[in-house]
Amino acid sequence: MEMLERPGALSIKNVTKVYDPEGVNVKAVDNCSMEIAGGEVCMIVGPSGCGKTTLLNAIAGFHSITEGSIHLDNQLLCGPEKPIAPQGADRMVVFQHGALFPWKTLQENVAYGPTVQKTLGAKEAMNKAGDMLAEAGLGNFVTRYPGEVSSGMARRAEIVRALINDPKVLLLDEPYRAMDALTKQIMHEALLETYDRTGVTIFFITHDLEEAIFLGDKVHIVTTRPCQLKKTVEVKIPRPRSYETQSSEDFRKLLVEVNEAVHEEAVKAFQAGERELA
Amino acid sequence: MANTKKTVLASLLGETTLVRGISSILIFLVIWQIGALCDDWFGVDILGIGLVPPPTDVFIAFLDVIPKVGYWQSWVASFSRVLTGFIVAMIIGIPFGLLLAVNRYFRGVFFPPFEILRPIPPLAWVPASLIFWPTNEMSIAFVTFLGAFFTIVINVLGGARAINISYLRAAQSMGASQFDLFWKIILPGTLPSIFTGAAVGMGITWEVVLAAEMISGGGTQGGGGLGFFIWSSYMGGSLEQIVVGMISIGIAGYLSSSAIRKIGYLLMPWKRLF
Numbered sequence: 300m301e302m303l304e305r306p307g308a309l310s311i312k313n314v315t316k317v318y319d320p321e322g323v324n325v326k327a328v329d330n331c332s333m334e335i336a337g338g339e340v341c342m343i344v345g346p347s348g349c350g351k352t353t354l355l356n357a358i359a360g361f362h363s364i365t366e367g368s369i370h371l372d373n374q375l376l377c378g379p380e381k382p383i384a385p386q387g388a389d390r391m392v393v394f395q396h397g398a399l400f401p402w403k404t405l406q407e408n409v410a411y412g413p414t415v416q417k418t419l420g421a422k423e424a425m426n427k428a429g430d431m432l433a434e435a436g437l438g439n440f441v442t443r444y445p446g447e448v449s450s451g452m453a454r455r456a457e458i459v460r461a462l463i464n465d466p467k468v469l470l471l472d473e474p475y476r477a478m479d480a481l482t483k484q485i486m487h488e489a490l491l492e493t494y495d496r497t498g499v500t501i502f503f504i505t506h507d508l509e510e511a512i513f514l515g516d517k518v519h520i521v522t523t524r525p526c527q528l529k530k531t532v533e534v535k536i537p538r539p540r541s542y543e544t545q546s547s548e549d550f551r552k553l554l555v556e557v558n559e560a561v562h563e564e565a566v567k568a569f570q571a572g573e574r575e576l577a
Numbered sequence: 578m579a580n581t582k583k584t585v586l587a588s589l590l591g592e593t594t595l596v597r598g599i600s601s602i603l604i605f606l607v608i609w610q611i612g613a614l615c616d617d618w619f620g621v622d623i624l625g626i627g628l629v630p631p632p633t634d635v636f637i638a639f640l641d642v643i644p645k646v647g648y649w650q651s652w653v654a655s656f657s658r659v660l661t662g663f664i665v666a667m668i669i670g671i672p673f674g675l676l677l678a679v680n681r682y683f684r685g686v687f688f689p690p691f692e693i694l695r696p697i698p699p700l701a702w703v704p705a706s707l708i709f710w711p712t713n714e715m716s717i718a719f720v721t722f723l724g725a726f727f728t729i730v731i732n733v734l735g736g737a738r739a740i741n742i743s744y745l746r747a748a749q750s751m752g753a754s755q756f757d758l759f760w761k762i763i764l765p766g767t768l769p770s771i772f773t774g775a776a777v778g779m780g781i782t783w784e785v786v787l788a789a790e791m792i793s794g795g796g797t798q799g800g801g802g803l804g805f806f807i808w809s810s811y812m813g814g815s816l817e818q819i820v821v822g823m824i825s826i827g828i829a830g831y832l833s834s835s836a837i838r839k840i841g842y843l844l845m846p847w848k849r850l851f
Binding site for chain 1: 606741743744746747748749750751752753754757761762765766768845847
């Protein structure tokens with residue numbers, strides 16, 4: 300596979316986001332730059348409330364940016380003349396708390412994108428959704444409502460719902476937060492399997508450092524608010540990775556490296572929180 | 578779900594909710610009977626309800642009114658008033674609430690007067706509507722409508738505003754048009770609140786219709802409604818018949834809310850999880 304030709308390259312240049320420019324002036328993101336190659340798994344790690352989600356929202360087109368620009372495959376998403384990116388199926392978000400529509404079955408949820416985009420007829424969309432869910436191991440649950448399945452299954456279905464739209468970038472905002480370690484492990488294996496199959500670019504926000512290293516090609520550590528790129532750690536552990544990878548010496552070394560950088564920021568974030576309360 | 582093990586308590590109380598419901602009603606009736614007759618039996622009014630007619634007497638009074646056309650006309654009159662007011666309130670209230678939720682200009686213009694009118698109890702509208710509307714029937718329907726309208730609107734508005742923004746964002750990212758967003762996301766997302774509003778509104782409608790019937794004298798047709806039925810029983814001094822009227826309203830209200838629950842069950846299959 301020619302690495303350079305893969306779609307889904309994100310270029311984030313000097314992005315600044317100030318909330319409420321007239322009023323309180325909270326700078327969520329400050330002059331943040333990142334280059335994400337097409338087909339790369341890019342993990343964003345940083346303290347809580349540091350502005351990672353703001354960055355994701357800017358890429359997805361949910362929020363405007365104040366300065367800077369974001370390009371997807373050399374096409375401008377948002378920039379000085381165009382502060383808010385258009386929302387589009389080329390960038391699919393998997394939300395922090397899950398956003399499967401509770402009133403639709405898993406299959407209907409997955410079929411939603413192609414149906415409203417009219418890329419497929421209603422029946423074909425349902426068939427494709429059923430096939431893709433089966434491929435993700437959810438074949439027996441296609442007629443279930445999201446409230447009837449476990450959070451792990453719901454999250455897998457949500458990723459399928461994103462993938463059916465054939466996105467260039469998958470934006471994940473702490474999708475496995477609050478899952479137990481065993482479920483997480485299964486989720487990671489499923490995501491890696493999906494990645495190996497699709498090669499989609501993954502922009503993944505997390506607090507879990509082991510998750511970041513295990514899944515990522517690169518781990519971007521960002522500072523506490525305002526969010527800036529602090530350090531990038533390249534994960535040179537070959538794929539496919541398995542859970543044994545986590546006990547390897549390389550993995551441990553990377554973990555220490557990432558941990559040091561993150562810890563510093565976490566302390567800063569904590570102290571800033573104390574100042575705000577004092 | 579069907580293979581739940583029966584506990585001793587469950588088998589004592591019966592397996593089905595129907596059996597449980599019937600037994601609790603029977604127990605209630607027995608206590609009522611004893612309470613009502615204590616004074617006669619022991620000379621002491623233990624439960625303090627000695628003046629209330631016992632269920633047996635009420636039952637006899639019931640048998641008495643059942644063959645009478647007027648009683649059933651009261652049912653029909655009250656039910657049609659409730660349904661008229663309620664259905665009109667749903668037809669106007671649901672779109673109105675949704676518009677308040679999705680359009681901030683609309684909200685800016687219509688929400689303030691709505692909020693000023695909302696705290697006025699429906700019954701406070703009775704005198705004004707008796708003067709304003711040409712017939713008694715229309716006044717009652719109007720007051721009934723108000724009873725349900727405000728509750729429905731406030732629930733629809735709250736429900737639509739509380740829809741998880743991630744649903745809207747996800748739908749938009751997947752290419753949903755404004756039309757899709759409204760019909761496929763906002764409307765189903767608000768449906769549970771619509772039904773909450775409908776259930777509460779239906780209860781208020783029955784309260785209002787009864788009071789309005791008592792005040793207005795029940796209109797001019799053969800049956801004056803269940804409210805008027807109670808009122809005329811009171812005028813005629815028939816305590817048993819008053820209770821018959823009250824129980825009739827209880828049954829009517831129960832039938833109405835069951836109907837709403839049934840419709841909700843059919844329309845919201847994803848809510849059948851429990």
